[in-house]
Every structure is written in structure tokens, then in C-alpha cells.
Amino acid sequence: xxxxxESGPGLVQPSQTLSLTCTVSGFSLTSYNVHWVRQPxxxxxxxxxxxxxxxxxxxxxxxKSRLSISRDTSKNQVxxxxxxxxxxxxxxxxxxxxxxxxxxxxxxxxxxxASVTVSS
Amino acid sequence: DIQMTQSPPSLSAxxxxxxxxxxxxxxxxxxxxxxYQQKSGKSPQLLIYYASSLQDGVPSRFSGSGSGTQYSLKxxxxxxxxxxxxxxxxxxxxxxxxGAGTKLELK
Numbered sequence: 001x002x003x004x005x006e007s008g009p010g011l012v013q014p015s016q017t018l019s020l021t022c023t024v025s026g027f028s029l030t031s032y033n034v035h036w037v038r039q040p041x042x043x044x045x046x047x048x049x050x051x052x053x054x055x056x057x058x059x060x061x062x063x064k065s066r067l068s069i070s071r072d073t074s075k076n077q078v079x080x081x082x083x084x085x086x087x088x089x090x091x092x093x094x095x096x097x098x099x100x101x102x103x104x105x106x107x108x109x110x111x112x113x114a115s116v117t118v119s120s
Numbered sequence: 121d122i123q124m125t126q127s128p129p130s131l132s133a134x135x136x137x138x139x140x141x142x143x144x145x146x147x148x149x150x151x152x153x154x155x156y157q158q159k160s161g162k163s164p165q166l167l168i169y170y171a172s173s174l175q176d177g178v179p180s181r182f183s184g185s186g187s188g189t190q191y192s193l194k195x196x197x198x199x200x201x202x203x204x205x206x207x208x209x210x211x212x213x214x215x216x217x218x219g220a221g222t223k224l225e226l227k
Contacts, residue, residue, distance in 0.1 A: 059215075101173065101175075102173050
């Protein structure tokens with residue numbers, strides 16, 4: 001059974017760094033890509049970045065200067081770090097699995113989400 | 121970046137009514153288009169991938185169509201459990217981009 005679970009602090013102070021962990025089960029990080037997607041309260045979805053199965057990363061250019069995605073395959077974990085947080089970084093952060101369905105890759109499984117509030 | 125223009129922003133449908141949601145891409149995305157349903161307080165769930173392929177376990181009243189820059193999601197016979205927000209996602213080029221969402225309610 002494919003599962004992803006995000007974890008991290010619910011509250012981060014402005015200008016500080018957000019650290020989130022996505023722990024996966026039911027599939028291998030060396031065979032599947034994992035993405036991070038976020039959603040401000042009451043708003044739409046924003047793709048943040050991706051950890052490829054081979055360790056390569058891609059980032060949303062709007063966040064690239066602040067964002068880092070890494071992993072520990074032995075622990076089945078993918079990490080997100082984003083610095084210089086501001087209040088508009090408040091929202092729910094999801095990790096998702098990328099799966100080859102048909103002719104292209106698609107995010108077919110999502111974690112429950114981690115709620116992050118940026119506030120002093 | 122590829123812009124995804126989704127319409128309408130909101131929709132109200134009666135039980136059994138057929139509804140359609142549209143997404144237009146700012147350039148050809150070669151059917152690399154997925155549709156998600158998000159219910160209140162939950163994670164998005166995949167409905168349709170590669171523009172028209174139904175994800176396993178999704179009711180057959182959901183269907184997708186389109187090519188190039190124009191795509192649509194159709195629900196043939198609105199059910200109470202279909203209430204939620206629907207998003208399109210293009211996976212043709214990084215950064216992946218989502219439509220702004222369509223809020224669907226039962227009338």
C-alpha cells in the first residue's frame with residue numbers, strides 16, 4: 001500500500017527556515033519521483049519542486065533561491081527546506097508520488113499534508 | 121512558465137446534471153493533463169490522467185477529453201459526493217502548473 005506522510009513543525013517564525021520530512025512506504029525512492037506541492041489557506045495548489053528517483057532535483061523558479069529538496073533513501077524520507085519564510089508561506093504542504101501512467105508521469109498519491117503557519 | 125486558465129471558478133449543479141470544467145494551456149501540453157478532486161480538508165485525489173484516462177477506482181461518470189491547449193472534465197450525472205474543488209495540472213514542462221480550481225456544489 002502506497003503511503004506518504006509529511007511531518008514538521010506547525011509554527012515557524014518569520015525569516016526562519018522551514019524543515020519538512022516526507023516519509024514514504026509501499027514504494028522505493030530509487031524507483032519513483034517525489035514532488036512537493038503547497039496550498040495557502042483557501043487558495044489553489046502550487047508545485048514547489050521534485051526529487052527524481054536518481055537524486056536529481058527540479059525547483060519552481062519562483063522559490064528556487066529559498067528551496068532545497070534532499071533525501072535519505074535508507075530511511076525512505078524526502079526532505080524540504082525553505083528559508084526566509086514570510087507570512088504568505090503559510091499553508092498546507094503536501095508530498096506526492098510521481099508514477100508512470102499511460103505515456104507520462106502523474107502525481108497519483110498524496111500525503112495527508114502538513115499545516116504550516118508562519119507567525120511570530 | 122505554462123499558464124493554465126481554468127473555468128468556471130465555481131459551479132452549482134443539480135442531482136443528476138451533467139457538468140463540464142475547462143482548462144486552457146498557454147501552449148501545447150501534448151495531453152500531459154491531469155484532473156484532481158479535492159474535498160474540504162482533504163488531499164487532492166487523481167481522477168483523470170493523460171487528458172482522458174480514468175484512474176483506477178474513479179467512477180465512470182467522470183471523463184476527460186481534449187488535446188493541444190484545450191481540455192475538459194465532464195461529470196455525467198452529478199452526485200452529492202462530487203462536491204469539492206477540481207484542479208487541472210499540466211505535467212508537460214517544469215514548473216508543473218495547476219489551474220486555479222473550480223468549486224463544484226450541489227444545488
